[in-house]
Structure formats: C-alpha cells, structure tokens
Amino acid sequence: MRLLSTRNPNHLVTFKEALFAGLAPDGGLYHTADSYDFSEQIRALTPGAPFAQTAAGLSEWLLGDEYADAGALAHDALTFSIPLVELEPGISILELFHGPSCAFKDVGASFLAAAMDRALSESGRRAVVLVATSGDTGSAVARAFHGREQIDVVILYPSGRVSDLQEKQLTTLGGNVVALEITGSFDDCQRLVKAAFVDQQLRSRVPITSANSINVGRLIPQAFYYVHGHLSARARGADPASIMFAVPSGNFGNLTAAVLAWSWGLPVAHLIAATNINDVVPAYLSGGPFQPRASVPTVANAMDVGNPSNFERLQAIFGTQEAMARMISGVVSTDEQMLHTIADVRERHGVFIDPHTASGVRAAREYRNRPKLSTQQTNTIVVATADPAKFPDTVYEACGEYPPVPPQLEGLAELPKQSILTEPREEALREFLIERFS
Numbered sequence: 001m002r003l004l005s006t007r008n009p010n011h012l013v014t015f016k017e018a019l020f021a022g023l024a025p026d027g028g029l030y031h032t033a034d035s036y037d038f039s040e041q042i043r044a045l046t047p048g049a050p051f052a053q054t055a056a057g058l059s060e061w062l063l064g065d066e067y068a069d070a071g072a073l074a075h076d077a078l079t080f081s082i083p084l085v086e087l088e089p090g091i092s093i094l095e096l097f098h099g100p101s102c103a104f105k106d107v108g109a110s111f112l113a114a115a116m117d118r119a120l121s122e123s124g125r126r127a128v129v130l131v132a133t134s135g136d137t138g139s140a141v142a143r144a145f146h147g148r149e150q151i152d153v154v155i156l157y158p159s160g161r162v163s164d165l166q167e168k169q170l171t172t173l174g175g176n177v178v179a180l181e182i183t184g185s186f187d188d189c190q191r192l193v194k195a196a197f198v199d200q201q202l203r204s205r206v207p208i209t210s211a212n213s214i215n216v217g218r219l220i221p222q223a224f225y226y227v228h229g230h231l232s233a234r235a236r237g238a239d240p241a242s243i244m245f246a247v248p249s250g251n252f253g254n255l256t257a258a259v260l261a262w263s264w265g266l267p268v269a270h271l272i273a274a275t276n277i278n279d280v281v282p283a284y285l286s287g288g289p290f291q292p293r294a295s296v297p298t299v300a301n302a303m304d305v306g307n308p309s310n311f312e313r314l315q316a317i318f319g320t321q322e323a324m325a326r327m328i329s330g331v332v333s334t335d336e337q338m339l340h341t342i343a344d345v346r347e348r349h350g351v352f353i354d355p356h357t358a359s360g361v362r363a364a365r366e367y368r369n370r371p372k373l374s375t376q377q378t379n380t381i382v383v384a385t386a387d388p389a390k391f392p393d394t395v396y397e398a399c400g401e402y403p404p405v406p407p408q409l410e411g412l413a414e415l416p417k418q419s420i421l422t423e424p425r426e427e428a429l430r431e432f433l434i435e436r437f438s
C-alpha cells in the first residue's frame, strides 16, 4: 500500500512506514488520496457478511503487498460483531461498541496493535506508543496494546475532564500501560504529543509512535466498517445508492474514514458530521472560514475538540471548500438537544443511546427535514460510537434510568487508579519519556 502526505503529494511511503512514523516528516498526515478504486470488488462483497470477513477482504486488497497474512491479521484483530439495528423509518444504528472498551475506537486500536506487533516482531524492534485522549481513545488503545511484549503505551489525558469510568479504563491496566494525568485540557494533551513527534532529538532516543486518529493504522480499519454497514443495509434491501452516514465527530477521524471508504468506491449518498457545540467544522461546511479555537466542555466529552486534527486530511482529499460541503453537511447539537434525544429514543423505542450517538441520531433526524441536494438520500446509518453504560450519569440525567452494564465494564469501579500527575509542559513529557524509555 502507498500513502502520501497531506502536505506533499510526492512523498510516498508504505503502510508500515506510516504506521510507525505517525506524522509525515513535513508535519502532514498520511492518506490514500484517490489512488485506490475498489468499486468492483466492493460490489462483489457479500451483503450481510460478518464484519471480520469483510474486513479481511479489504485488508487483503490494501495490505497484501506488505503483510503475507493481511486477511488473517484483520480476522484475528477484529473479533467483535458490529450489528446494524433499525431505529425508525429511514434511520438505523451501526453498533460499533461491542469491542473490549465498548467504543468504536476498539476497531482502529485493535487493528493498529496487531499490525504494529506483527511488524515489530519481524524486525525485533520495540516501540513506545504515545497517545492523547479525551477519554475513549486511551481506553481502546490501552486494551488493544496491553500485554504486548515489544510495545509500551503512554496515555495523556486531561485531569477531571473524563468520566470516572473512562478514567478507570485508562488507569487500571498497569503493566506496559502508563497513564499521565495532565493538569490541562485535551487540546493541551494533543499539543504535547504533537510537540514530541516533531522533536527529532527526543525521537532519536525514544522510539515513539502514535496511536491517535492521526495514525493511518487506525484510520484504514475504520473505513472497513462503513463498507460493512453498507453491506448490512443492502442485505435488508436498501438501495445501495441511497445510503448516508451520520457520524458523531470530534477529531474527525471517524468521518475521514467514511470519506476514505467513499474514495475507494463505496457508494455513499451523503455524509452528516454531527458535532456538539464545538462546531468549527460545521461552521466551515456552511461556508465560513476554518477557525480553530479552545474546546468547550459538553456532555459528549469525546467530541470536545476545538482544532480537529483530521481536518487537514479532509482538506487534502476534497481540495476545495465547495467539494467538501457537497459531500458533507454539519449538524450541531447542544447538551440540551443531546439529552432530549437520549430521553426521546428511550421513550419511543425502548433503546438506550449514549450522548455522542445522540448527536448522531439528532443530526440524522434534523437532516431528514432539510431540502436535499439529491432525492436518493433516504437511508441514514447513524454510527453509534459508545455503549451508553460508559456515560451512566448523563443517560440517567436524560431519562431517569441507568443503562445495563456490559460484561467488559463490570467491576472496574473497584479497581485502584494508577496515574502520574503531570503539568502541560513539553519539557515535562520529554523528561518523563527519556527517563523511562531511553
């Protein structure tokens, strides 16, 4: 597979190179541009096939030149099911939260961990995965990498800005997983990680590598579930050209993965970017300038992002603001609107959804009432990004009931938290990494 930098279309690397580099040397992000066309293969895939089967096929096509067992890699890493559940006419939910940490990020993280592990054991090297999280990335990465012998994991999370349960998921594994509790915001965590990656002196001493949504090793497997969701809808008789996705978005990795799947030939009628009031991308899609700003805390905290890192990829893929706005519409939800949607979905359908997914459901409903560019836009798949049990207090606040706790989350509350309190200074992170890993 060949990938190119958003800042230099002539800088081509292999998947394995991009996997360990994280960012390109010019500071850009890797993506596939328009170099892949799988439309015919996608048409030939089996509607209704299990996720792992579809993922294995896609993995073979993309990575077969770099991994002898690319299909098996996907098959072994992606062991959980991803059901498509009908919610109401025209709107269904793709449940991406049945993995080890109960969030969609398990898909990317599990594939990434397996891909890195295979590549490192071939070459006998080690790596330190450095990751900033606003909650769910860290727990998915921690679970995916925990116990892998050639890899250490350092997680930076904003103190007091993740839920108790998320914090327990980040800080209780121990072993090769270290949690740095940063006395700042998620944007601070992200800034620290970015600074570490451009620090060549640090990189010459510590083999750091990224696991954030900037890493293509996470992005590419996420594209697989859009193909899977599409095939699941087709199995129920949906017209392939009628299918849209509504994607709860923060750093826009998930939405960028949908764009990748579309660029590979998946027929997608339209994409809806659902955000909370951190709305810099929806503002841009409505024709305004792109104006990053400090994030504001909301009930959908994994989407509290003021400067989405994947925006640069979207810009590189679409080229112009008009082209991006033709394919993607933004819908912004306030806390009140998300809470109301949780209560409404519970009351009307008997189903619990988490606050992030609620922004997606609300966006899908709102978009149905808008005048459309195309009459084909009739089936919206809302990407459900987390199990509601990860946000019990918000769900309770919304509808007066607690959602059932899945087995993956049972017993976490009783485990002791282990974290290292760290100031949001680049030097502090640098010193920690050198002391611990060089």
Ligand SMILES: *Cc1c(COP(=O)(O)O)cnc(C)c1O
Residues within 6 Å of the ligand: 103, 104, 105, 135, 136, 137, 213, 248, 249, 250, 251, 252, 253, 254, 255, 302, 303, 356, 357, 385, 386
């Ligand atoms: C990470 C996350 C999001 C946002 O995903 P991006 O890829 O950063 O846009 C939405 N919902 C949940 C539950 C998440 O964990």
